[in-house]
Amino acid sequence: MTAATILAEAAAHPFDEALALRTVAEGVYEGVPSQLYWNMAGPFGGVTAATLMKGVLEHPAMRGRPLAQTVNFCAAVTPDPFVLKVVLERDGKSTQHWSVRLEQAGQMAANATLVTGPERDTWNAQPSQPPTARDAADVPVFASQALTAWFSQYEMRFDHGAPNLDVASETGLTRAWLRDRQARPLDYLALASMADAFAPRVFLMRGVRAPAATVSLSTYFLAAPDELAAQDVRPILGEAQPRAARHGFHDQSVELWSDAKSLLAVSHQLVWFKD
């Protein structure tokens, strides 16, 4: 794929269409949830997370790049237009602290805190072991088009733990190669969204698709912009796993790895499930 092709595709990419914001004032934007990324009841949480991040990235006072984001899903987002309100809460040398509200009909439907900061060269280490998986080319692409809209926007190759509503998985582990179905170079917005691309683990653990929804999602971005640029449009390797489910909630952690075995981002979430 040539650079010209990538740029042309990116300009017309459904993900960028979904994240389109209209600036009303500094830090105030209007947008509409995209039907292209619709889930069962409301937009896919990953796209909501990316939308909240985009408000910060478009703010003129933003320096550096995303480091840590927490998104709280407070209520179902409806298909109606929303207002995004971005506030720089505290501006420091190493970090900027942002808060973002997504409001519909004057009520908060989702909010986020985001820490951004400039890039620094430091000591580095990676105690975590990259997952062992078959090469992406050796894993068949999962037929996701028949499912929800957002799922069909991604090309997923399940090395382990594919969605299967007949068999309960004791571990709840999924390992999959993942990229946009329509090629798009990797960036922080894409990572923020892909961090939520692994279904609630309760589906796997129980082998049924019961009512469940992410309540709170935190993502830590370890990769620098040049590492994301180097990944380009090639698939990344993700692994998702829960620790425990009790009293209507379970946790789950996701690691997103480059194909060069570098940990790009890690996310953690609390998931509500019905019973």
Place this chain on the structure above:
Amino acid sequence: MTAATILAEAAAHPFDEALALRTVAEGVYEGVPSQLYWNMAGPFGGVTAATLMKGVLEHPAMRGRPLAQTVNFCAAVTPDPFVLKVVLERDGKSTQHWSVRLEQAGQMAANATLVTGPERDTWNAQPSQPPTARDAADVPVFASQALTAWFSQYEMRFDHGAPNLDVASETGLTRAWLRDRQARPLDYLALASMADAFAPRVFLMRGVRAPAATVSLSTYFLAAPDELAAQDVRPILGEAQPRAARHGFHDQSVELWSDAKSLLAVSHQLVWFKD
């Protein structure tokens, strides 16, 4: 220890003293950072997390118990009095979404989002394996009194990965039994604090105590109130581990287990380090 003794001790416990808040108006409180939990530059982050939670727990509209909390440490908290502002952002059937600001001199020093909700009996599972460790009684108590004030408030027994500034640890793993030095029955405030009681992993990984600070901390509370009550004043088992350090930041995850091998809470944080 008899119930009467526990109650008498709890009333005079340094942790409860540190969390004392004076109500100014509904959801508005005043407090002073406690010197009893002072760290190198500012109060111990765990006590700040518990203070932010306490503001919500004291709010008359609060239902249920803490489920997920994210605390952002925006700037060094000074020894001066602070104002805590608690807002119920969205009130739903299964969850309440709260935001909390800790302000000093009109500027936000720390903030939090907290999800609370009523208890429900549901399907449950624990795919995560409890750590294997020696019994608490077989592990010597670490001599923490010579170090920072907050550290001496805890009784820590390091089964693995004790603070040691001479040896670098490749994994950055610590496994330790942990409780308040002065006995205090376990509750959500204590868990919120203990979730941050494991030093920045960069200390272990490099074998030096270099400048480092938590930037953002998320804790998911899986245990019900009766499970915490059953744990009482006995030590809990914690395990802390980083995944990767790059560009001045590393992640670290903490699991907090009951002595009955039930996962009580899990926390994740992003840590800033200097170089």
